[in-house]
Amino acid sequence: MLTFVGLGLYDECSITIEGRDAIDSADRVFAEFYTSYLAGTTVADLEAFHDVEIEVRDRAGTERDPVPVLDAAREDRTAFLVGGDPMISTTHVDLRLRAHEERIDTRVVHGTTAQTAASSLTGLQNYRFGKATTLPFAYGSGGVPESVLGVIAGNRERGLHTLCYLDIEAEREAYMSAADAASRLADALEDSDGNDTGDASSETLAVGIARAGSSEPLVRADRLSMLASTDFGDPLHLLVIPGDLHHLEAEALETLAGAPTDLL
Amino acid sequence: MLTFVGLGLYDECSITIEGRDAIDSADRVFAEFYTSYLAGTTVADLEAFHDVEIEVRDRAGTERDPVPVLDAAREDRTAFLVGGDPMISTTHVDLRLRAHEERIDTRVVHGTTAQTAASSLTGLQNYRFGKATTLPFAYGSGGVPESVLGVIAGNRERGLHTLCYLDIEAEREAYMSAADAASRLADALEDSDGNDTGDASSETLAVGIARAGSSEPLVRADRLSMLASTDFGDPLHLLVIPGDLHHLEAEALETLAGAPTDLL
Numbered sequence: 001m002l003t004f005v006g007l008g009l010y011d012e013c014s015i016t017i018e019g020r021d022a023i024d025s026a027d028r029v030f031a032e033f034y035t036s037y038l039a040g041t042t043v044a045d046l047e048a049f050h051d052v053e054i055e056v057r058d059r060a061g062t063e064r065d066p067v068p069v070l071d072a073a074r075e076d077r078t079a080f081l082v083g084g085d086p087m088i089s090t091t092h093v094d095l096r097l098r099a100h101e102e103r104i105d106t107r108v109v110h111g112t113t114a115q116t117a118a119s120s121l122t123g124l125q126n127y128r129f130g131k132a133t134t135l136p137f138a139y140g141s142g143g144v145p146e147s148v149l150g151v152i153a154g155n156r157e158r159g160l161h162t163l164c165y166l167d168i169e170a171e172r173e174a175y176m177s178a179a180d181a182a183s184r185l186a187d188a189l190e191d192s193d194g195n196d197t198g199d200a201s202s203e204t205l206a207v208g209i210a211r212a213g214s215s216e217p218l219v220r221a222d223r224l225s226m227l228a229s230t231d232f233g234d235p236l237h238l239l240v241i242p243g244d245l246h247h248l249e250a251e252a253l254e255t256l257a258g259a260p261t262d263l264l
Numbered sequence: 265m266l267t268f269v270g271l272g273l274y275d276e277c278s279i280t281i282e283g284r285d286a287i288d289s290a291d292r293v294f295a296e297f298y299t300s301y302l303a304g305t306t307v308a309d310l311e312a313f314h315d316v317e318i319e320v321r322d323r324a325g326t327e328r329d330p331v332p333v334l335d336a337a338r339e340d341r342t343a344f345l346v347g348g349d350p351m352i353s354t355t356h357v358d359l360r361l362r363a364h365e366e367r368i369d370t371r372v373v374h375g376t377t378a379q380t381a382a383s384s385l386t387g388l389q390n391y392r393f394g395k396a397t398t399l400p401f402a403y404g405s406g407g408v409p410e411s412v413l414g415v416i417a418g419n420r421e422r423g424l425h426t427l428c429y430l431d432i433e434a435e436r437e438a439y440m441s442a443a444d445a446a447s448r449l450a451d452a453l454e455d456s457d458g459n460d461t462g463d464a465s466s467e468t469l470a471v472g473i474a475r476a477g478s479s480e481p482l483v484r485a486d487r488l489s490m491l492a493s494t495d496f497g498d499p500l501h502l503l504v505i506p507g508d509l510h511h512l513e514a515e516a517l518e519t520l521a522g523a524p525t526d527l528l
Contacts, residue, residue, distance in 0.1 A: 088380070096387075113380045133391065
């Protein structure tokens with residue numbers, strides 16, 4: 001039996017009771033932290049909290065050598081721990097399909113996610129978000145791929161909000177900050193807007209979110225150019241580019257995130 | 265202090281450890297079950313599980329008379345429990361803004377959501393979903409609003425998946441089934457397609473999901489016309505209309521949801 005367990009957003013208390021119970025009753029516990037990452041805890045703390053030994057798999061181990069996990073799941077009750085929800089990354093969908101091929105039963109224990117927190121913490125309504133996108137580190141000299149700009153533009157044309165996930169490079173413990181993301185987007189939108197339009201990028205409203213799922217998340221709405229010089233503190237961060245704002249959404253951004261009234 | 269606590273998707277074990285701790289340390293505990301609903305538990309079971317008394321607020325109590333909750337939060341550590349994530353409904357955003365107006369501190373404890381489970385259980389990638397929509401009970405004689413059809417068509421034009429939330433009428437304990445939703449959509453798409461197009465609605469692939477967050481969710485991918493006669497069992501249900509399918513998504517729908525290969 002292979003149970004995929006979502007660890008949720010932030011620390012060892014972000015897991016559900018159901019997830020804790022699944023770990024309790026597991027004979028073997030694997031985890032990976034390269035597709036997602038719990039900034040508020042460590043593997044040692046998770047091991048102590050659940051009183052188990054956790055076998056951490058890196059990218060190569062999970063993607064190119066899933067056999068040890070499948071072997072364990074064939075023999076024993078095996079839990080595979082992932083930050084957020086365990087099935088958001090294609091890697092784990094692939095692992096689940098391999099288990100099914102080998103007639104190993106699987107189960108999914110959901111976790112809290114950045115997708116939900118992005119609307120929940122900002123007051124932006126979840127059904128008014130369009131397609132999400134990811135800002136990658138590896139792109140020219142700090143730029144933004146056309147595909148990302150296309151997603152944002154496509155959503156804004158239809159009045160929809162865009163959630164930008166920010167890149168994680170687990171190997172070098174690098175997590176893109178909301179300030180870095182805002183700076184890249186400000187530059188990219190300026191390039192695409194040119195100088196002669198009224199919709200200058202420096203006036204684009206965005207919302208940076210830090211440490212979603214912790215007891216003290218930071219949520220700040222401002223011009224991209226202002227967010228670019230904001231210290232959001234420890235990871236993980238998210239960036240949201242709002243589309244059209246309903247009255248309650250504008251009020252929420254002002255009250256909960258300090259949005260300047262002239263931008264609303 | 266007013267702490268909004270998400271109860272998660274299904275039963276008393278769907279809450280996070282952080283949420284349980286927030287209830288443990290609360291002096292007063294309110295809840296509402298009309299915007300969302302935990303099909304796998306009861307208020308009495310939640311009270312027993314957390315060893316607290318829960319004051320259930322109905323729609324009128326929450327929306328038109330928030331004063332008792334705000335009064336409690338001004339004096340005591342007060343928890344407000346909501347199925348799923350506590351800030352997904354605008355009602356609770358409004359309550360949070362009122363608390364801020366009155367200088368009452370607030371905190372949000374996230375919960376697992378249908379939004380995440382819809383991608384997680386189907387293998388459809390979360391960043392390939394467009395705007396979500398809700399199929400309402402109250403519309404003509406079992407029909408589908410144009411706005412809903414517009415959302416689905418807009419997403420499909422761009423190759424994106426659509427999550428359809430299904431209506432809940434808590435007062436009469438009515439929860440729209442995935443079969444009812446599939447039947448309505450099959451009829452509505454047939455009307456809009458006419459008889460002379462190849463894309464007949466009866467051939468439209470959809471995915472019904474029942475009891476997300478339980479230990480035995482049902483996930484079934486098939487033609488709308490087939491889903492319309494499928495017994496999905498107890499609530500809550502969801503319906504997803506896939507857009508373009510990547511290879512792994514198609515494989516997941518076939519392996520995890522029994523999608524007919526001729527539709528993939």
